[in-house]
Amino acid sequence: MIRWYWLFIPFCCGAQGIDDSLFIRRIYDEALTRGQAYERLRTLCKEVGHRLSGSEGADRAVAWGLANLREMGYDTAWLQPVYVPKWERGTLEKLKVSAAGKSIELSITALGMSVPTNGILEAPIVAVRNFEELETMGSNAIEGRIVFFYEPMDPRFIDTFFAYSGCGKYRLRGASRAAEMGAAGVVVRSLTHATDHHPHTGVVIYNDSFPKIPAAAVSTHDADQLLGWLQKKIPVTGFMELNCSLKEEALSYNVVGEIYGRQPNTFITIGGHLDSWDKGEGAHDDGAGVVHSMEALRILKTLGYQPGFTLRTVLFMNEENGTRGGSAYADSMRWRSEKHYAAIESDRGGFAPRGFSMDVNPRQMKQIEALTPLLLPYQLHLFYKGWSGVDIGPLRRDNPDALLMGFVTDSQRYFDFHHADTDVFEAVNERELTLGAAAMAAIVYLLDKYPVGQ
Numbered sequence: 316m317i318r319w320y321w322l323f324i325p326f327c328c329g330a331q332g333i334d335d336s337l338f339i340r341r342i343y344d345e346a347l348t349r350g351q352a353y354e355r356l357r358t359l360c361k362e363v364g365h366r367l368s369g370s371e372g373a374d375r376a377v378a379w380g381l382a383n384l385r386e387m388g389y390d391t392a393w394l395q396p397v398y399v400p401k402w403e404r405g406t407l408e409k410l411k412v413s414a415a416g417k418s419i420e421l422s423i424t425a426l427g428m429s430v431p432t433n434g435i436l437e438a439p440i441v442a443v444r445n446f447e448e449l450e451t452m453g454s455n456a457i458e459g460r461i462v463f464f465y466e467p468m469d470p471r472f473i474d475t476f477f478a479y480s481g482c483g484k485y486r487l488r489g490a491s492r493a494a495e496m497g498a499a500g501v502v503v504r505s506l507t508h509a510t511d512h513h514p515h516t517g518v519v520i521y522n523d524s525f526p527k528i529p530a531a532a533v534s535t536h537d538a539d540q541l542l543g544w545l546q547k548k549i550p551v552t553g554f555m556e557l558n559c560s561l562k563e564e565a566l567s568y569n570v571v572g573e574i575y576g577r578q579p580n581t582f583i584t585i586g587g588h589l590d591s592w593d594k595g596e597g598a599h600d601d602g603a604g605v606v607h608s609m610e611a612l613r614i615l616k617t618l619g620y621q622p623g624f625t626l627r628t629v630l631f632m633n634e635e636n637g638t639r640g641g642s643a644y645a646d647s648m649r650w651r652s653e654k655h656y657a658a659i660e661s662d663r664g665g666f667a668p669r670g671f672s673m674d675v676n677p678r679q680m681k682q683i684e685a686l687t688p689l690l691l692p693y694q695l696h697l698f699y700k701g702w703s704g705v706d707i708g709p710l711r712r713d714n715p716d717a718l719l720m721g722f723v724t725d726s727q728r729y730f731d732f733h734h735a736d737t738d739v740f741e742a743v744n745e746r747e748l749t750l751g752a753a754a755m756a757a758i759v760y761l762l763d764k765y766p767v768g769q
């Protein structure tokens with residue numbers, strides 16, 4: 316059966332070669348000598364600031380995104396409406412603990428979407444390493460307590476995202492698992508390899524079958540101190556206070572920029588998420604992915620590249636606490652009967668590029684591998700089968716053969732900044748960020764020019 320993408324063969328030159336290597340060189344030259352990603356990240360971080368869904372910061376970010384895409388020479392740019400949850404942190408995030416006659420305050424932050432404590436929650440704190448231990452301890456040991464999940468991220472993983480997924484479950488689902496056994500509140504060790512004083516937030520997902528209990532993250536430094544007391548069997552009482560609240564849903568937007576291709580109804584989308592937590596400036600997470608995606612298509616347009624597919628940059632709203640933007644984008648593709656050939660997400664920070672993690676089938680993988688030698692001179696060497704991204708994931712539903720990819724960076728320092736006050740513009744290196752934008756442009760160029768079949 317002849318597939319639609321073979322229609323592109325006449326525009327291609329067969330095997331890739333010298334022209335392609337020269338064009339990729341021009342992509343990198345444009346990025347490295349006239350790049351705009353770093354300055355654009357500066358304005359996002361310093362003029363817009365953090366931008367949690369439904370906040371004024373998010374509204375400013377939407378306006379910033381649209382104005383920038385228009386200014387950058389995209390053929391068209393527009394806003395795609397989406398309703399998002401609106402959660403506010405409030406002004407109180409306190410955990411005082413009393414142990415051995417002493418009382419100290421720990422550095423905590425509410426997990427996103429947490430319920431408030433409604434006054435001071437006073438309860439004994441009990442340390443639990445993991446869900447198995449929670450089950451073994453039984454309801455008698457858990458009921459009425461604040462459960463402290465203390466398992467640290469496993470340092471043995473070289474790709475730190477594996478360590479993150481290993482412990483992320485306590486932040487995501489620890490509150491409901493503990494509530495099922497009668498707990499009154501939950502504190503989780505911050506998800507970072509660093510030992511520091513910054514608590515790292517992130518979303519908590521409640522299971523509606525159990526009571527919703529307040530949930531917070533504690534800095535790794537203070538988590539170690541708390542664990543020290545509890546492991547010595549010193550009784551610890553916590554006094555926890557959160558006044559966060561969930562408001563009515565708010566109208567927000569994905570921001571979309573498009574460069575017309577010869578095929579108007581089949582797309583390559585690249586994107587990052589425009590929303591961030593209300594900590595720091597959302598520089599690595601995901602300001603970097605936002606400016607990578609904007610800059611990659613700007614570079615192709617500036618170099619006069621005529622794409623076969625229609626190229627889109629999408630700045631997704633609400634990745635952090637609802638993923639409504641990703642779902643709304645996939646839904647809109649369905650209504651308009653638009654097809655996706657490929658989508659690439661950048662949401663692993665502005666660090667040195669390493670390659671792409673690919674949700675593709677083995678035949679597609681082979682075809683992509685034939686293209687990757689052109690990227691080796693730019694130190695892009697990781698091309699493996701794996702996860703693509705939260706925002707582009709929903710495209711799979713209507714595009715079973717689409718190439719879905721996640722941009723892979725050097726992950727060693729990402730969690731020093733992730734969801735914490737430390738995630739500011741100054742934490743991003745200009746050169747590493749710039750190389751990321753060039754890497755995104757280069758892969759879009761190759762996938763567009765040499766369509767990968769099923």
Ligand SMILES: [Zn+2]
Pocket residue numbers: 588600601634662
């Ligand atoms: Zn992110």
